[in-house]
Amino acid sequence: MKTDLHDLSIYLKNRAYALGFSECRISDVDLGQAPEHLHTWLAAGMHGSMHYMEEHADLRSAPALLQPGCVRAICVRLDYLPATFAGRQKDTSPTPHPNWQHRYWQRLADPKAANVSLYAQGRDYHKVVRQRLQKLADVISAHLPHRYRVFSDSAPVMEVALATKAGLGWRGKHTLLLNREGGSLFFLGEILTDCPLPIDEPINEHCGSCRACIDVCPTRAIVGPYKLDARRCISYLTIEHKGSIDAELRPLIGNRIYGCDDCQLICPWNKFAKIAQVPDFEPRNHLDQASLLELFDWTEEEFQQRLQGSAIKRIGHAQWLRNIAIALGNAPPSRTIFNALKARLLHPDGIVVEHVLWAIQRQEEGLIKKGNF
Ligand code: B12
Ligand code: SF4
Ligand code: SF4
Numbered sequence: 001m002k003t004d005l006h007d008l009s010i011y012l013k014n015r016a017y018a019l020g021f022s023e024c025r026i027s028d029v030d031l032g033q034a035p036e037h038l039h040t041w042l043a044a045g046m047h048g049s050m051h052y053m054e055e056h057a058d059l060r061s062a063p064a065l066l067q068p069g070c071v072r073a074i075c076v077r078l079d080y081l082p083a084t085f086a087g088r089q090k091d092t093s094p095t096p097h098p099n100w101q102h103r104y105w106q107r108l109a110d111p112k113a114a115n116v117s118l119y120a121q122g123r124d125y126h127k128v129v130r131q132r133l134q135k136l137a138d139v140i141s142a143h144l145p146h147r148y149r150v151f152s153d154s155a156p157v158m159e160v161a162l163a164t165k166a167g168l169g170w171r172g173k174h175t176l177l178l179n180r181e182g183g184s185l186f187f188l189g190e191i192l193t194d195c196p197l198p199i200d201e202p203i204n205e206h207c208g209s210c211r212a213c214i215d216v217c218p219t220r221a222i223v224g225p226y227k228l229d230a231r232r233c234i235s236y237l238t239i240e241h242k243g244s245i246d247a248e249l250r251p252l253i254g255n256r257i258y259g260c261d262d263c264q265l266i267c268p269w270n271k272f273a274k275i276a277q278v279p280d281f282e283p284r285n286h287l288d289q290a291s292l293l294e295l296f297d298w299t300e301e302e303f304q305q306r307l308q309g310s311a312i313k314r315i316g317h318a319q320w321l322r323n324i325a326i327a328l329g330n331a332p333p334s335r336t337i338f339n340a341l342k343a344r345l346l347h348p349d350g351i352v353v354e355h356v357l358w359a360i361q362r363q364e365e366g367l368i369k370k371g372n373f
Helices: 005-018 034-043 051-055 057-061 101-109 125-141 159-166 212-216 234-240 268-272 292-296 300-306 311-329 335-342 350-369
Strands: 023-027 072-079 148-151 186-193 222-224 256-258
Touching (some): 005 023, 023 159, 051 057, 072 125, 125 186, 234 256, 234 311, 256 311, 292 311, 300 311, 311 335, 311 350, 335 350
Antiparallel strands (some): 072 186, 148 186
């Protein structure tokens, strides 16, 4: 029985590593200036149609409203870079193949390839992180009574702000958390608890004068350091945003059909990204190598059945087709693509049809220019 809080925190961190988390650190729950920044961001409308960001802004700003009596956030990081995608330096090494990012840029440059962001190619992370966090919370309960709640993007918590405070990394100019040993390809999760464990210190930031993430962003969504206009972000447009996508932004989306990794993959610190320690994030349905046409061909039933347990399932088949139609409209002119698009014109969803028509028009213009229409 560990009743000494210092001993308990060391024991807890060791248990966290055993559960597959790469790091576990503890902060208090004072969010400093983050709530003010959140309100400025909301007031500027940068959350677009993510109304949940607005509705729960007060809870987001004060963890103690969400979990009464909490005084600590036990913050963890779970790496998600799939070995299948990034290779390994040696058989069981957590270090990816040198220059592994090259494969990502190659797929982006291949107009037939469907790009699903790395975090979503395997199992839905919400469940994976929460189940492990629950086991971690049980470790404390076995030694001391405590009131707690576990989170991973599952409730209004400012996860990056808490993790920064705990020293899991620093906030990059792309707004995500990164660190020198693990880059940024990890999920965050936390336990809010009333157990007054000893706290860890934040770490220094190491972005310096770099601004590679800002410059690479295809839609110019990072409007300044630490400032993301979600309305322009491909991750928002392909996942969060329902309905029609601004026609001006469609060509900039390229062949990214679910999420986007560009601002992370350009980051020099992601040379040090770590391979996922848990098998759940390995690609399913070979989403790391699928073609646009192959995925566009999935029926509603196939979509539902193949994406069981994946976060992608939540956007629904119609939004999936909307996203792929944009990518097909951005592909070089081809009769096969043109015909595949035409076959979707009778889809019952008006949004799908609108995007398919846009893509058909782009393909038609290209085929006419090629003298192939
Ligand atoms: C809403 C949301 C989104 C939105 C908006 C993103 C955003 N940056 O706000 C959209 C849909 C665009 C999105 C996209 C992605 N997301 Co997201 N998202 C969230 C969510 C639910 C809330 C984030 C939030 O509070 N935004 C509100 C704004 C105000 O916060 P902010 O941009 O972080 O702004 C802060 C800074 O600007 C700072 N600030 C302002 N001025 C200054 C000045 C200085 C000097 C500094 C240091 C800071 C600073 O203060 C603000 C408040 O803290 C979190 C989970 C959670 N509950 O926290 C996941 C989360 C941030 N997302 C995550 C991921 C993985 C992604 C994607 C990579 C997915 C993908 N591959 O497509 C992309 C990355 C896009 C990007 N560059 O951010 C992970 C990030 C893990 C990590 N390593 O940090 C999280 C933590 C989920 C998780 N549990 O793991 N996401
Ligand atoms: S995820 Fe893509 S679109 Fe969004 S900020 Fe990063 S590079 Fe830009
Ligand atoms: S790309 Fe450069 S500025 Fe952006 S997060 Fe990485 S180090 Fe920081």
